[in-house]
Amino acid sequence: MKDFTLEVHGGHSYDQTGAISEPIYLSATFRHPGFGQSTGYDYGRVANPTRNALERSIALLEKGGRSWALSSGMAAINLVMILLDSGDHVLLSEDLYGGTVRLANEIYGHYGVEFEYIDTTNLDLVRRKMRPNTRMIFIETPSNPMMHISDIEALSGIAHEKDALLVVDNTFLSPHFQKPLTLGADIVVHSGTKYICGHNDVIAGFLVVKDGESSLAERIELLVKSEGPNLSSMDAWLMLRSLKTLGLRVERQAGNALAIAEWLRTQPQVTQVYYPGLPSHPGFALQQKQATGNGGMISFKVTSPELAKATLGRLKLIAFAESLGGVESLLTYPIAQTHAEMPRELIARTGLDDTLLRLSVGIEDVEDLKEDLLQAMQG
Numbered sequence: 001m002k003d004f005t006l007e008v009h010g011g012h013s014y015d016q017t018g019a020i021s022e023p024i025y026l027s028a029t030f031r032h033p034g035f036g037q038s039t040g041y042d043y044g045r046v047a048n049p050t051r052n053a054l055e056r057s058i059a060l061l062e063k064g065g066r067s068w069a070l071s072s073g074m075a076a077i078n079l080v081m082i083l084l085d086s087g088d089h090v091l092l093s094e095d096l097y098g099g100t101v102r103l104a105n106e107i108y109g110h111y112g113v114e115f116e117y118i119d120t121t122n123l124d125l126v127r128r129k130m131r132p133n134t135r136m137i138f139i140e141t142p143s144n145p146m147m148h149i150s151d152i153e154a155l156s157g158i159a160h161e162k163d164a165l166l167v168v169d170n171t172f173l174s175p176h177f178q179k180p181l182t183l184g185a186d187i188v189v190h191s192g193t194k195y196i197c198g199h200n201d202v203i204a205g206f207l208v209v210k211d212g213e214s215s216l217a218e219r220i221e222l223l224v225k226s227e228g229p230n231l232s233s234m235d236a237w238l239m240l241r242s243l244k245t246l247g248l249r250v251e252r253q254a255g256n257a258l259a260i261a262e263w264l265r266t267q268p269q270v271t272q273v274y275y276p277g278l279p280s281h282p283g284f285a286l287q288q289k290q291a292t293g294n295g296g297m298i299s300f301k302v303t304s305p306e307l308a309k310a311t312l313g314r315l316k317l318i319a320f321a322e323s324l325g326g327v328e329s330l331l332t333y334p335i336a337q338t339h340a341e342m343p344r345e346l347i348a349r350t351g352l353d354d355t356l357l358r359l360s361v362g363i364e365d366v367e368d369l370k371e372d373l374l375q376a377m378q379g
């Protein structure tokens, strides 16, 4: 089945009532039919029917063997990091979500895992940086917020040559536009809070593996059961509801984003536009090869830090807020918000500076969005 169909029907199975909408099972525990027997559900931390329906849908959409619906994107990334042992070495994109850097450096760094941030668009550099103890390559593509495009297929080849895992944080494109597992990645993680939710009303995360029967899947199942980072059934239902319109939302967001990116390039207050759907973007060709859309995220630089800050204060329609992926357009200032805790030397290397703004394009009328940006930049 194709994505638009999977998004609507994916993991749903009809119960005896014929309910079209997945029932919300608010049950923490489940009655056993008899000794040694189970309905398949024993205790809510381990499995819940509503959550399982969501997990089936996400696995189908990502073309994975198994997925876990979790309480946040960070819960998913934590499950990835906890697969590591002290003495392991990990290569990460140097331009990525600030919370991932914080988890790596401030939590797992103390357990003796070594994290090295490099430009993962440079395949020769990645090859040179692989060590005998490199267990994992962790990337975002497009990266956050500089929108660099890394080659998922080539990186999976480099990782597998050395028995390392390739992990892709697929939050920025959602499974509707990019399916890293089909390009060789071993694990996909999502902040479900963003495009999959799409309405800025649930915090959620996903982890998906290619092979649902692998020792990797078994290990993750053990971790999930032991640590309890699962999504509640109520939130799982909200995510199932959101998922039904994922394709509609992200296709419109991408259409709006392309129009705004092209328009921003013509504005005198704008010095740089970073959007992988623009043919002038250095990753354009690769993006068109490995994804079916360019997403709704645009970063751009304005002529001065003062103008960047003033623009945020003058917005009327677009909200000055962190986060992304929702139907409402949001503008954020990465250096002081999403990336405030990034080590300064890492920030400097990526080109992220105090003139950079990041726009998450919503589903509003594109002319209204341009008008708001124009009045906010002009003052």
Ligand SMILES: *Cc1c(COP(=O)(O)O)cnc(C)c1O
Residues within 6 Å of the ligand: 072, 073, 074, 075, 097, 099, 140, 144, 169, 171, 172, 190, 191, 192, 193, 194, 203, 204, 205
């Ligand atoms: C928001 C975000 C996360 C963290 O997800 P939460 O749901 O906020 O825990 C991870 N990666 C990316 C790319 C994000 O945008």
